[in-house]
Amino acid sequence: MHASLQGSLFDQGDDMRLGPLAGVRRTELGAGAWVDLLPGWLSGADALYEELAAGVPWRGERRRMYEREVDVPRLLAHYGEGAPLPHPVLTEARDALSRHYAPELGEPFVTAGLCFYRDGRDSVAWHGDRNGRSAREDTMVAILSVGDPRDLALRPRGGGPAVLRLPLGHGDLVVMGGSCQRTWEHAVPKSARAVGPRISVQYRTRGVS
DSSP states (O other): OOOOOOOOTTOOOSOOEEOOGGGOEEEEEETTEEEEEETTOEETHHHHHHHHHHHSOOBOOEEEETTEEEEOSSEEEEEOTTOOOSSHHHHHHHHHHHHHHHHHHOSOOOEEEEEEEOSTTOOEEEEOOOSBGGGTSOOOEEEEEEESOEEEEEEETTOOSOSEEEEEOTTEEEEEEETHHHHEEEEEOOOSSOOOOEEEEEEEOTTBO
């Protein structure tokens, strides 16, 4: 049973449309890392949330922690290179991102990982996407969020408090680029506030996870 979504007051339609990417705003983080932000890139995001929540084959995972297995605190789905995405607008978004960032990235986004944060107890710990090529090369990870906003927190690699918190939901786009995966960490912290469900779609290039 999933928590109910508190719809956005500004996004009441079911017509899903992507806005122009010319409106992205970049924040330089230092050491070659940066983040781009475009609030409300997708209109009709609440309708997309409902379709993904009901239609994606979500799975739970378990991991070892301190000599015991625990549930991963979110649901997951993954679409590898060449796999059809669960909604046409997600394919449109991937292609638009690949075109927009081609001069900097030099290659297309090809995979999509989905995370379902059902309530404030679901989270992801501090980490960088450093499996594969991104451990040694600059790359980009683009995230489209639908559902109720949750904070994406960022800090320099090595620990300390969050330097930046971006509340993402209702069709917001964030792109982490340059050295961000190597020199910074990101997390979706647990929330003691009453927050509704959120789904994030992470687009990555070949060999990055």
